[in-house]
Amino acid sequence: MTKGHHRTGAASPISRALNAIGDRWTLRIVQDALEGSRRFGQFQRSLGLAKNILSARLKTLVEFEIFRISPASDGSAYREYNLTAKGRALCSVLVAIRQWEEKFTLPGTNATPPLDRVGNIYSRQVFCLIAPRATNSPKGSAMNTEAKVAVITGASQGIGAALVKAYRDRNYRVVATSRSIRASDDDGLLVVPGDIADRRTAERAISEGVARFGRIDTLVNNAGIFIAKPFTEYSETDYAAMLGVNLAGFFHMTQLAIPEMEKRGAGHVVQITTSLTDHALHSVPSVLASLTKGGLNAATKSLAIEFATRGIRTNAVSLGAIKSPMNPPDTHARLHILHPLGHMGEIADVVDAVFYLESAEFVTGEILHVDGGQTAGH
Known part of the structure; x- marks a missing residue:
């Protein structure tokens, strides 16, 4: 040798x-x-x-x-x-x-x-x-980039607030945005107040989220408004409000979040829509809901195909009537009977559906109905 x-x-x-x-x-x-x-x-x-x-x-x-x-x-x-x-x-x-x-x-x-x-x-x-993971990062400082990050719109109450809690319970960092959202002492929660129809809100949510947490993995486009009235009685203000929140908010936030997901070669975008896009009800005239949320359903499938090869999945959860602040208690009796199961859905049903899609890595382009059988019955 x-x-x-x-x-x-x-x-x-x-x-x-x-x-x-x-x-x-x-x-x-x-x-x-x-x-x-x-x-x-x-x-x-x-x-x-x-x-x-x-x-x-x-x-x-x-x-x-x-x-x-x-x-x-x-x-x-x-x-x-x-x-x-x-x-x-x-x-x-x-x-x-x-x-x-x-x-x-x-x-x-x-x-x-x-x-x-x-x-x-x-x-x-x-x-x-x-470096070892910090247990108490100073508020506002950059944190380690190991934990996944979810951005949730319409996060101040109801379904949005429940999703924030559910993602935090699963150790996600969360960027939560809403017009009226309150500040939080949770180091894993970044609160971004603002009007979702304004692109600057999306710009702040994504840029501040990346600066704070280092990544974006999931976007839940939950923000939405619903105005039920006869078509000829809608005002220009109604039209502008529903297009601004339901469509422009989705467009701005999704367009800015996806490039961050592309950097990692993986991501998930979820829209919260309504099953009224699949079956109209005479008792609930809602053309603007069908126009805007139906557009989100179509966009969900289009995005799923466009970004499939880049590891980004896109899905939607299509809801029946849910016991949320959007449906006050005095409406529950008449809303129960609209569903073949005989009752309204709970916020927990929506959270469960979102997390099914979060974990189902072979599912993309899916419109998952959480509507008590409404769609199946039409």
Whole structure:
């Protein structure tokens, strides 16, 4: 053996490390996890690996305690692969590889190439990724980017407020916006007051959400208004209000949220609509609801196809009458009988539907009816 290369006893530290991370796919999986992937399907979509290869690599990473397997954060049946402290420490390895590649393998050793997603994430955010998670981040400061982030519109009461609570209970960070929403002391909740029809509200919600939490994973377009009256009695004010909240609010928020999801190669957009778009009721004249919410149903399917190859799913929850502030108690008796099940829905029914869609990674373009059988009966 050539002098100087003889080794006796245990393998060298480098050899032992390479047993765990010594192929390019393993480091790519770690990179993908640092960027937010948690589930098998997310890794597969992002990396394009065959299932058998990905399964073998993840098994090795778990055996070497670089990943740990945990129940899904959203309560679904899926398993999640979460980086351990040992795994997060590999961030510095990826930074070193990136810096080496920039220095030695690109034409011109003094050239500074534009940062791609690896350079951007690992060169600028090393500390937040490899440092221990802070338990009490100062209000308004940037937090670590491990937890998923949901943006919820119309979040001050009713369905919106229940969704905020449900996402926080599942350890999501939440950006909550509404015209009249109150400030919160919850470090994991960013409150953005404003008119959803005004694009500046969406700009603030998305930009401040990214600045505070580092990412956007889910958008729930919950904000909406409902005005039931005969068609010829609608005023221009009614028309402008419903188009502003129901359509313009959706347009502005979704158009700004999707680019943030594209950066991660994954995301989910959910619209809250109405089953009146599928069956008109003589007792509930509501052309403007059908015009605006029906438009959201159509847009949901169109967006689902447009962004499917980029890992972004789009769905809608189409509601019957729900016991929410929109339907005061004195209306419940006549609303109960509109549903084949014989009663109105609860806010919890809507939350359950949203989280089914959140966890159903093979579902996109779906209009999920939560309407007590109204649509089925027509």
